[in-house]
Amino acid sequence: MYTSKYIVLGVLSMGFLATGVAQEFDSIPSTKQGLNVLKTQEIPVDTTAMDMEGVEQMETMEAKDDIQDNPLFLVKGQKKYDLKDRPETAKFDSLWMKELYDSSSLFDSIYQDITTLEIDSVYHYNVDTDTLKARLEILNQKTPFNIVYNPSLENVIRYFLTRKRDMMSRMLTISQFYFPLFEQELDNQNVPLELKYLAIVESALNPRARSRVGATGLWQFMYGTGKMYDLDVSSYVDERSDPINSTKAASLYLKKLHDIFDDWDLALAAYNSGPGNVNKAIRRSGGYKNYWNIRRNLPRETAGYVPAFLATMYIFEYAEEHGFTRQVTDRPYFETDTIHVKSTITFNQISELVDVSEEELLFLNPAYKLKVIPYVKGKNYALRLPVDALGKFVANEKAIYAHVQNQLKSKEEPLPQIVQSKDQITYKVRSGDFLGKIAERYGVGVSQIKNWNGLRSNNLRIGQRLTIYPRKIPSSISSASTRKKSTNSVAAAGNKVHTVKSGDSLWTISKKYPGISIDNLRKWNGISGNDIKPGTKLKLCDCSS
Template identity: 40%
Template sequence: MTPAVEKDSLAFLKINPVDVRWDLNDSIQPEFKSNLDKLVNAWYAENAIKTEAYEGPETKYIKEQLADSVYIKRLQSIPSMFDLSYNKIVRNYIELYTQRRRKQVELMMGMSEYYFPIFEEILDKEGLPQELKYLPIIESALNPQALSRAGASGLWQFMYSTGRMYKLEVNSFVDERRDPIKASYAAAKFLKDLYKMYGNWPLVIAAYNCGPGNVNKAIRRSGGKKNYWDIYYRLPKETRGYVPAFIAALYSFNFHEEHGLYPRPNQFPEVCDTLMIKEQLHFDQIAQFTPVSKQKLRELNPQYRADIIPAFNKPYSLKVPFESAMAFIDNQDSITSYKKEYYFNLKDKLVNPRDRYQKFAHVAPNGKAKVYYKVKSGDAVGLIASWFHVRPSDLRYWNNIHKNMIRVGQNLAVYVPKSKVSFYKSFNSMSRTQKQATLGKNYVASVEKPSTVETSRSEDGGDYVYYTVRRHDNFWTIAKKFPGISNFDIMKMNNISDAGSLKVGQKLKIRQKS
């Protein structure tokens, strides 16, 4: 049971705890906890924080129930322009941070040593309260590559339309919503505009999360009240915990030692330099001639979506460790010319990535011509690559193939010698045996084992066969084994609606048609 609040502390509560029916089960939103959990396993956190080697201070943490008066006194001691209200919901978020998600909080504290100075400088320039630096903790758990289910991106979780409204560039190569500096300036402008509307920081924070339209609607439905706690239940469900979480984050970072929480050491460089790039570059080119790795370039420059700096119309910034800046300047000509034809086409124009798996713009190999091969049943990436005398990795790269997944009927682009275009085009009309013969190999068609097909007679006298599903089977390949039977006939006969539900060893009833 939660300890009672001392009478002399009740004046600090911004709500009447008797008049409001708090639903503690609903106070912490699932998506908020999910964002914290994802942080631990995120690629970004795994690489930005020394998670394995970390050995924190030898402080034994003892889970204890603090009196409400302790939390209230501590919140009162924090210099803040915000109303740091306290109630059971705020307490619930404080306990989430200090008790149930301790590892995540220590990860965020470690990353805050890199990001908070950036936020603080920009907030100071824009004349905004320094406490707003805690907003990205609630929005993204300090992960610049965070992407919400609604499509909000970056540290400050800008939606596409809001980002464009505040001049953030978003295209196939650049997403400035992920740029810590540009997104922070945009967030500061957005927050200033919201403060002009409300003149009330809790409402500003709520509007930042759910939009001013939803806050205005909540104000109207509550009879014009403009206190956050008065409109709490009029706000969207996912926004109700936003201000309590903000207060809890501010508390947890200010009183982390009292709860045995300490920052995980981060791997960001202590000093960075920013270079202005005026030619398109790939991170691989930079890593080849400087001490900085491609992985570190990604950590410091999360705004570049495809490892490419698309500086062919205007300059773009590149953040590098200070010791790598001079190496870049000394080797700039070598960097820009290194494998330029490989990463960019001959006309110096970028090719848009075709999907999220492609790591760089692909170009046609020199002296090669493109032909298309239509995938047939039983084909595999390695097999096709052997027929066309190319590497499987190249075939995957040219066609954006992920995990060797190809489908029957798919047209695959293959780059072959120009002198052999007609020969390789003929592969589309060749049988499997003929294609294998080009490699000097014989192909023997697989013969079904007798045990895969069983014959029986149903009660109505009809003849059926039962087919045992084998590895790599699907409804289409099975139907081909039985003339006059379609894949849909098999599914209907066995009352199956999901075409992907087959399991090895499963028996399928198939009725022979006369």
């Protein structure tokens, strides 16, 4: 049996870090009761890492019949396996997870900063302008970005070094968990590795970050853009929050934008505001294509976006020169691995079985919105665990799934049914609306609406847009939808073929023909990716001509 591993390494230096600690043995109950649980060593491990092109390593692990070890047991009525970790590494993990949890609140702060940043304001910090110019010139030589000194960029750097110093210090720590993953995927797509700093500007490295307009995850994908790059969204799963899948999608999207503008600064601006706004800014500036020449014609949040990215890059590259202490250790201690689930399982069940807290499970598996990992035929949903816990899970897989099924059968309340992303609707809040009323209207729960939209309270504002996966459609909406679909079918009937023009994408084409989705275009025309060439004739129906 083969194993494919992808190890995410996080490192954190503690003053009391010790080396050469002997491994403790698990404490084992002496009496056999209830469910027999196998030991974890030397068992064929059927783990699967998220697909990463060009970096798979395969190795064979054989089970040995003569292994001697004390068996582990699940005692009847006992909620957790009696398994113990090494106390020193458990302490390190606890401190590391605390750092990760604490950083999750920084998204709101950086989102507010970027959208309201006054980059021409002067912030006082003891940095020599000539020294700054020399350092920026070195960065300019090392990267494909247009890093040239100007007073506005210096002001943003000073702002981050003063008012956002604590946040930058914490980003230097938490980035050690995510940056190895980012760099691998950016390298796979042959885009600049420095783009890893963009995730700090976008989300403060919070995989569950959600903006006021619905952009979600480390790379802040809107729903439509995420679908363009095959990020699955359902009532259970939002792959925009999955670190590996979303990083691959961000790499592909940024690469596409660079192909359009042939400039990484403009690609970044387009990533934030959309290619259309960048094109408008170029036109309004008289045809200039340098970011700093078109900046004043961009939306306000984008005017501060690229400077924030460049300032973040500068601070990370010259952290020690500005008094930041890098908390780094030579020994990695936080390792994780993944396995595809073979049955629907909840975080609560996993926590009880392998003794990993639900908070840690949520951090390691941020794509699962309802703390449930579904099993869907044709989908490969993976569970990520610390390697020690994963070994326990894999070695006892059959017993665990049998235990889970017995639990599900004994519960009166069924798990929520999966609603695929194609059933998503956007609801605009009207006067007199409240969450309970909207939830009843569409046959869903208030907690579900809050989860889908990242709401922390029950407060709504008129005009607010909510993402909903309805269990039922109100009759008035259903009849209106039927009339609209009929109209769309008639409108599309006369257009069976679309000739691709320069600037077209599957997304823009699908929007020109109501009732036709990106998946339709791919299926009808045998397209597997997103690339289409000008002059290509695309079928707009499931027809032979």
